Amino acid sequence: MNNxxxxxxxxxxxxxxxxxxxxxxxxxxxxxxxxxxxxxPIGRGWGTGGIQITLSIIGKDDVLKVIDQGSDxxxxxxxxxxxxxxxxxxxxxxxxxxxxxxQSRHRIPxxxxxxxxxxxxxxxxxxxxxxxxxxxxVTKQKHAEAEYSAMWLSLYEDLTKFGEINISSExxxxxxxxxxMNPSPIPRFDNHKLHNSEGLYLFGAGREKKIYAIPPYTSxxxxxxxxxxxxxxxxxxxxxxxxxxxxxxxDEMYSSDTGEKFYECSDTGFCEKNRGGKS
Amino acid sequence: xxxxxxxxxxxxxxxxNGCAHCKSGGTLTKNRCPICGTVWALSxxxxxxxxxxxxxxxxxSGSGKSTLMKSLYFDFDITSGECTIENYKxxxxxxxxxxxxxxxxxxxxxxxMVYQNPVLGLRMNYSAAxxxxxxxxxxxxxxxxxMTDRVKELLKSVxxxxxxxxxxxxxFSGGMQQRVQISKALANNPEILLLDEVTTGLDLSVxxxxxxxxxxxRRDFGVSILLVSHDLAVIRMLADRTIVLLDGNIIEQGLxxxxxxxxxxxxxxxxxxxxx
Numbered sequence: 303m304n305n306x307x308x309x310x311x312x313x314x315x316x317x318x319x320x321x322x323x324x325x326x327x328x329x330x331x332x333x334x335x336x337x338x339x340x341x342x343p344i345g346r347g348w349g350t351g352g353i354q355i356t357l358s359i360i361g362k363d364d365v366l367k368v369i370d371q372g373s374d375x376x377x378x379x380x381x382x383x384x385x386x387x388x389x390x391x392x393x394x395x396x397x398x399x400x401x402x403x404x405q406s407r408h409r410i411p412x413x414x415x416x417x418x419x420x421x422x423x424x425x426x427x428x429x430x431x432x433x434x435x436x437x438x439x440v441t442k443q444k445h446a447e448a449e450y451s452a453m454w455l456s457l458y459e460d461l462t463k464f465g466e467i468n469i470s471s472e473x474x475x476x477x478x479x480x481x482x483m484n485p486s487p488i489p490r491f492d493n494h495k496l497h498n499s500e501g502l503y504l505f506g507a508g509r510e511k512k513i514y515a516i517p518p519y520t521s522x523x524x525x526x527x528x529x530x531x532x533x534x535x536x537x538x539x540x541x542x543x544x545x546x547x548x549x550x551x552x553d554e555m556y557s558s559d560t561g562e563k564f565y566e567c568s569d570t571g572f573c574e575k576n577r578g579g580k581s
Numbered sequence: 582x583x584x585x586x587x588x589x590x591x592x593x594x595x596x597x598n599g600c601a602h603c604k605s606g607g608t609l610t611k612n613r614c615p616i617c618g619t620v621w622a623l624s625x626x627x628x629x630x631x632x633x634x635x636x637x638x639x640x641x642s643g644s645g646k647s648t649l650m651k652s653l654y655f656d657f658d659i660t661s662g663e664c665t666i667e668n669y670k671x672x673x674x675x676x677x678x679x680x681x682x683x684x685x686x687x688x689x690x691x692x693x694m695v696y697q698n699p700v701l702g703l704r705m706n707y708s709a710a711x712x713x714x715x716x717x718x719x720x721x722x723x724x725x726x727x728m729t730d731r732v733k734e735l736l737k738s739v740x741x742x743x744x745x746x747x748x749x750x751x752x753f754s755g756g757m758q759q760r761v762q763i764s765k766a767l768a769n770n771p772e773i774l775l776l777d778e779v780t781t782g783l784d785l786s787v788x789x790x791x792x793x794x795x796x797x798x799r800r801d802f803g804v805s806i807l808l809v810s811h812d813l814a815v816i817r818m819l820a821d822r823t824i825v826l827l828d829g830n831i832i833e834q835g836l837x838x839x840x841x842x843x844x845x846x847x848x849x850x851x852x853x854x855x856x857x
Binding site: 443454461 | 710714727
């Protein structure tokens, strides 16, 4: 551990303030709580919201897993893991079940969260209404009044123009039938994992200075018209070429030699575990 | 006499803080206070609207016609006054003092508004269908196919081809944009329709179509209509009763024929004679 810095890099006052915001976010599921986003040794937009949450909640006995788009080995994930490891000395893992804190960008691990686990998601644009309303003042008012017509209208427009809803990630969800929430840029495939989960989900947007949360056993329903059901990515008939898994989120890849198309698990930790730890 | 559906009492809209002079009813220069510069856009207006009637509102530019309409549609904050709707809380609640949610309910369920400028009433980059569906969604509808059926029905009622429902109103002519606005306003079968200079800027043949449409809407849907226009020919053709506004004050009101054929106030006489 690098003793030039406080445990978990941030000073105790900052961590306490962020924890207070997290508590408020947990108390009001789906509500975006403003917080004093701190400067970190990485640029805004590179996961500073998620890192601040992780640094504020991590304790000496925690086990940390960091993934980026499902991968444990991407540059972003490795660097965050190193950074948190250096200033906390906590153990790190690639096993979703062994981790107590999982920080992620763009994916939720295939293995369901268990009671006591926390998933921290990095969020670039926390407000789901930003796509339909540029003014922060107006979106705050709309959230306060639960006035989400503009969001529904954008879904209606998609269905009218394209015959289907054209949102690939960040699909808006209704939390506890009160707030419409951006689940961060996870694929639609992961949306159902938020609903009635055993674990705690924390969302941090460092640049936008917002924290929000989904506590355990919270209702999280993707917005969908009564007669047009919500659809997820379809991987029917496809499997991971490494572990053979089906019914999981797969990355589509092409062989540079043969041009052949194949699929691999997006969640590398899950895939590795399926194969008995062989990479 | 028909049932009263809307009643406005003492509606005042003021831009500025006012001073002792203008607040106590002192003389104004047009509708502007010569001392503090406050503009009294609308002063103590009393208006009643009856079921199935078309009430015309005429007056020169700046007389307060659009202020009256936009205040009723909650686009402006009013200074004082009250308004009750017979079918809303038994006509006992002043709608201006309601919460934002209730005001939205009134806007989406009990009223429809057609603006003079379609940009104010339509999302120009959304499809015509989306524009109309917006009103249905705002009223709480969440079924896609029944909503689309309703959109088609409304577009048909204003003579817009179903094939064009996916096009944005920015591709439409001025008259078509007004017709999309009218169908949007009618989406939830409101009992009150606010039409603010709907024919202004349209050529005569398109004007005639829109006027026919308004007559048909009144006949088919039985809605009560507040119709603002500075075109007396439009008022004569459509309105049952007429209110004349000058500098934010109602100076004359009565049956349209009576107002236009036998005007009592000097300004109304001038207005009617300027037509000839």
